[in-house]
Structures are given as structure tokens and as C-alpha cells.
Amino acid sequence: MSDSQTSQDQSGTPAQGGEQDLGDRVNNRSHRPTSQAFKTFMASHWAPAEEVRHSREEVADYAARRRRAVSEAFAGERLVIPAGPLKVRSNDTDYRFRPHSAFAHLSGLGVDHEPDAVLVMEPVEEGEGDDGGHHEATLYFKPMAGRDSEEFYADARHGEFWIGPRPGLQEFQQRLGLRTQHLNELEIAVTKNAGAVELGGTRIRLLREVDLNVDALVDTSRINTGVDLEVSDRFDAELSEVLSELRLVKDDWEIEQMRHSVAATARGFEDVVRALPSAVGHQRGERIVEGAFFARARLEGNDLGYDTIAASGNNATVLHWIRNTGAIDPDELLLLDAGVEADSLYTADITRTIPVSGEFSPVQRRVYEAVLAAADAAFAVVAPGVRFRQIHEAAVAVLAEHLKDWGLLPVSLEEALSEEGQHHRRWMPHGTSHHLGLDVHDCAQAKRELYLDGVLEPGMVFTIEPGLYFKKEDLAVPEEYRGIGVRIEDDVLVTSEGAENLSASLPRTADDVEAWIRKLQG
Numbered sequence: 001m002s003d004s005q006t007s008q009d010q011s012g013t014p015a016q017g018g019e020q021d022l023g024d025r026v027n028n029r030s031h032r033p034t035s036q037a038f039k040t041f042m043a044s045h046w047a048p049a050e051e052v053r054h055s056r057e058e059v060a061d062y063a064a065r066r067r068r069a070v071s072e073a074f075a076g077e078r079l080v081i082p083a084g085p086l087k088v089r090s091n092d093t094d095y096r097f098r099p100h101s102a103f104a105h106l107s108g109l110g111v112d113h114e115p116d117a118v119l120v121m122e123p124v125e126e127g128e129g130d131d132g133g134h135h136e137a138t139l140y141f142k143p144m145a146g147r148d149s150e151e152f153y154a155d156a157r158h159g160e161f162w163i164g165p166r167p168g169l170q171e172f173q174q175r176l177g178l179r180t181q182h183l184n185e186l187e188i189a190v191t192k193n194a195g196a197v198e199l200g201g202t203r204i205r206l207l208r209e210v211d212l213n214v215d216a217l218v219d220t221s222r223i224n225t226g227v228d229l230e231v232s233d234r235f236d237a238e239l240s241e242v243l244s245e246l247r248l249v250k251d252d253w254e255i256e257q258m259r260h261s262v263a264a265t266a267r268g269f270e271d272v273v274r275a276l277p278s279a280v281g282h283q284r285g286e287r288i289v290e291g292a293f294f295a296r297a298r299l300e301g302n303d304l305g306y307d308t309i310a311a312s313g314n315n316a317t318v319l320h321w322i323r324n325t326g327a328i329d330p331d332e333l334l335l336l337d338a339g340v341e342a343d344s345l346y347t348a349d350i351t352r353t354i355p356v357s358g359e360f361s362p363v364q365r366r367v368y369e370a371v372l373a374a375a376d377a378a379f380a381v382v383a384p385g386v387r388f389r390q391i392h393e394a395a396v397a398v399l400a401e402h403l404k405d406w407g408l409l410p411v412s413l414e415e416a417l418s419e420e421g422q423h424h425r426r427w428m429p430h431g432t433s434h435h436l437g438l439d440v441h442d443c444a445q446a447k448r449e450l451y452l453d454g455v456l457e458p459g460m461v462f463t464i465e466p467g468l469y470f471k472k473e474d475l476a477v478p479e480e481y482r483g484i485g486v487r488i489e490d491d492v493l494v495t496s497e498g499a500e501n502l503s504a505s506l507p508r509t510a511d512d513v514e515a516w517i518r519k520l521q522g
Contacts (some may be wrong), residue, residue: 032154039150046147049165054174059344062253063108064131064177066246070106071121071133073242077203079121079135080190080218081106081243082211086115086157094157096303098345100210101438102243107139108176110344111302113166117141118214119178120189123202138179140186143168190217195225204232205239244445247437249459254437255493257346258461261301262491262502264340265348268296269506272310272336273354273520276328280356285328286310289336297340305339305347306440312356316485317469319430330357333364335485339440349440349463350503351489358517363480365510367468370402371486372508374466378432382492382499388454388462392432395466400424403468408477426476427468435462436491456494461502465489 070079083099097115104110107119121135129135144160145151153161160166169180181189195201206218222232250258275292279285289310297304307322315321316335328334334356339348353368355361360368378395397417403424404413415421435442435451442461443451467487470477491502507516 042153043148043150049147052171054171056177057108057175059108059253060175060177062251063106065251067106067121067135067137068131068133069246070242071129071135074121074205074239075126075134076123077205078123078190078194079239080204080206080214081119081121082207082214083107083109083114083117083119083141084210085213092156098303100207101247101345101442102207102240103210104345104438105243105247106137107178109172110342113172114139114141116183116211116213118183118186118190118211120186122189136179138181138189139172139176140181140183140189141169141172142183186214187217190214191221194221194227196227199226201225201227203235206236207240207243208233208236240445241447244443245447245450247443248435248446248450248454249457250437250461251459254346255459255461257342257344258348258437258491258493259502261305261340261342261346261348262350263505264296264300264342265338265350266503266505267300268293268338268340269336269350269352270520271296273517276334276354276356276517277521279328280330281327283327284325286312286315286324286326289328289334290324293336293338297338301340302343302345303341305341305349309335309337309351311335311337311485314472314483314485316353316487317471317483318485319469328356331361332356333360333484333486335487337487337489345438347436347438347440348491348503349436349489350491350506351465351467351487352506352513353486353488354513354517358521359514360510364484364486366406367470367481367484367486368488368510370399371466371468371488372510373402374398374432375464375488375490375508378464378466379490379492379499379501382456382464382494384456384458384494384496386456388433388456389452391462391464395432395464396424396428399428399466399468403427408481410476427470428466429469430465430467432466433462433464433492435460437461458494458496460494462492463489464492 081103083103086094086097089095099109099114103119118140119137120140121137123134124136126134130137144166152159156162173180193202194204197203204218208215222229271292272289275288279288282288290308293308294304309321310324311318311321312326312328312334313332315326316333334354336354337351339350341347355364374395377398378391381390381394400413400416403409409416409423411421411423416423465487469485470481472483474482488508493500493502507513
């Protein structure tokens, strides 16, 4: 990787001599010239930036409606929603930037445009705000410096010479229909007239723990104006809750993004099946599987929606196996849990369990078909008006019946399914469903009565993913079951009629999985 630091001189030592600050020592490897002649030459002879008129993006109207819904919930209060900063991966290199999901949802921005950006919703008189709401929204961010500036070539985090061009204030305004301001104006925008409501001040609600600098700015303002920090934490938590609950029902644009992510993920699963023969026998065959899927994620999307689980054999009984360091044995099953994150940041989340040899053994098929029956039972109950928890109850009831038939339950079926029993959960310890969208476990801050105890509505998107996991060291099951882990996971859209399986293009039955493997591997 290129040298990525500015330096005080060619050696990286202080120009005036003396002890070098610890923070400057990363520059000791830098060889960039700093003469005035160099600076003058670097600031000259660049073509002017092309001015392009950008059309308003389709997402802009949807994002505006989302902001209007938030405005209705918090009339008269200033709302501060940061995108988040860059995060250091190693020394002076950063992870690829991903904005906070609530920021992406309300702004319409995806991918990696806007580190340090902040969306501020400023309260105005009722009905005088955006779309007749109670707020005017402004996006604050740091635009690229001109090519005649030192930042252009000397700032490795923000300079165009290093990271390429980024949209400017006018471009974002045109594309998103949002007011835009330079990040330098943020402090005044956040703190003006702030204070206790009872004293005539404006209450600030902040999406906390996204950007520590913004947290500090808001907290300092609260301290300086006598606002109770403990009470403010409760107000901030309520904002986080509402922003999460706003995503429980997806709009049409979001659903199309989900369809795109699911389709790309399905193609990634096909890539894995084609690559599987080359993974067999390799000491890190799971990494070959992981890499095949990752290539598809980067080709068709922004990234992985989450770390891929490529778990062979007994590793498939580890629910969040992401090390992917194992070998792949031809007699074992491969559990692949993976999702492509689109440029819009919406992700799929699909699992298929694949016989590496191309055919299930009798006991593998027995376990697989029990899990499939549980998934089908869960699908059958999905409809508007049904409670979210009923999906899980339908799935685990079927799994418990199979476990009883196999002689694995130490108690009666009734006792196992009772609140006081739950013995079957030894082999299915996770939930059957979770909401899906911008986050793989979306809407996680929603209230229990709207999530687990919530009622299904058209537009909700979630997973159905029962499984059975018999660990190699589990002496409560016969030896033939040990080391087998099976999960089948699909992405589901609630419609007015019931459930649409968004991932139905991937085979689900044991026979179809075997035929799929034969077709892809020739």
C-alpha cells in the first residue's frame, strides 16, 4: 500500500528539532517532499472539476416520507442523526466505511460517501417544515477540497488524490432533495438555542454511540445549559427506538432493494456449489467457499451483509462459525449462511445445507427433512394479523415432534413444549425468525410488543430459519447424529395474502438440492 501520511519534512522529524511527538512517528516512513516549489506545482495545472446536473434519485421521495414520520413523533425537538466516522483497522488504514443504518434510512445514502456526516432535523412551526411536517432536514458533511488546495494531495483520509472524488454539497442536494451544509457549520446548528424545554430551550435528541465527537458536542451543550444528562439519555433512547421501529415495515423501494440482494445472494450460492470440488481436501476448504461467495458480493453489491458462515461437518453445529478455517470432507454437510449487501446497504440472509458429495446420507436426509418440515410449518402461519412469535412456535413444535419420534427427548412431547420444559431447545437454541433489511438483524431496538409480540403487517421482511445441531461431543444423541448441523433459511415478505418466499429460487427439498448440485457441477 502507498505511503499514506503527510510529513513535517522528508525524514518525518520535527522541523525545529527536539523530541518527536508520539503521534507524529507514523510519519517516519514518509518520503513526500514539502518544499514550497513542490506545493506550488502540485496546486497547479489540474483540469477543472466537471459540473454535472444530477437528477433526483428514486429513493429521495421515500426517504422524505420516512423523515416526515419521524418528524410527527418529535415535533418541536432537534434531532441529530450521525453517519459515523471512519474506523481504524490497523495503524493508519481504515475499514471500508459504512454509515449507521438509521442515517442511511433517513438520508437515502448508501455505500461510502459520507464519513463524519450528520443529518440534523431542525424544528420549525407546525406545517412549515419539509412536506408540511414539523422539521427542516439538513445534511452536514465535509466536501472535497479543491484541487488547488494542499488537502487534495496531502490528506490521505479525505484528499481526492488518495481516495478519489466524492459528491459535493450541490450534488447531494440535487440527488437527495436535502439541504446541505459544510460540516464546519454543524456545531452552531446543533447547539443554537439548546437547553431545558421548561426554560424555553430546544430539546436535542441524539442517536448516540454512533459518532463520539457528536456525542461530546451534544453532551457539552447539555452540561452548559443545565440539562439533566440522565433524563437526556432516556430521550435519546426513545429516538433510537423510533428509528428502529420505523423500519419494521418496508416501503416499495426497500422491498426492491431486498429482491436485488436476494437475487445476488442466490447467484453467490451457485458460485459456491461450482467451487465446492476444489475445496474438498484442502486444509482450509471453508475459506475457498467463503472466498467464492465474497467475490459475488463485491461484484454485485457493496460487501457482505455479515461475515459468511461456511461451516463443514461439526463446525455447522457452531451457530456463528465465522472462522472458516476447517477442511471439507466429502462425506459431510456444508452449512452456508451468507448474504450480499447491496450498494443501498440492504442485505439478504440465506442459509442452505449442502451435501458435499452431492447426495445426502440416510441420516443426513432424515435431519434435513425434519428441518424443512419445520420451515414449511412456519411459512404456513405467516399472514397479516398473526403474531411474530407464532412463527417460532410453529417451527419448534414440528422439530420437537421429530426429536420425540427419534427417541431423543428425555420427557414427553407435552412437557418438552411447555414453558417449564423446553428440552428440545438443546438442539435448536436460537429463534426461528428475525427482521431483515439495512441490518441483518434489523429493527433490533424496537420495543418487544412491536417485535417478538408484534402483529405481522404487509411489507414486513424477515427470515424463517429453523435448524437442528447435533454436536460431535453430544452424548445425549446416538452416534449417527453427532457432527450433523442443518439449517434452512429463507427471506420472507409478508403480503396481503400471506408469505412470499423471496429466496424461493434456491432449492429447498433434499431431492431438489441434489439435482441442483448435479446441474451446477456438470
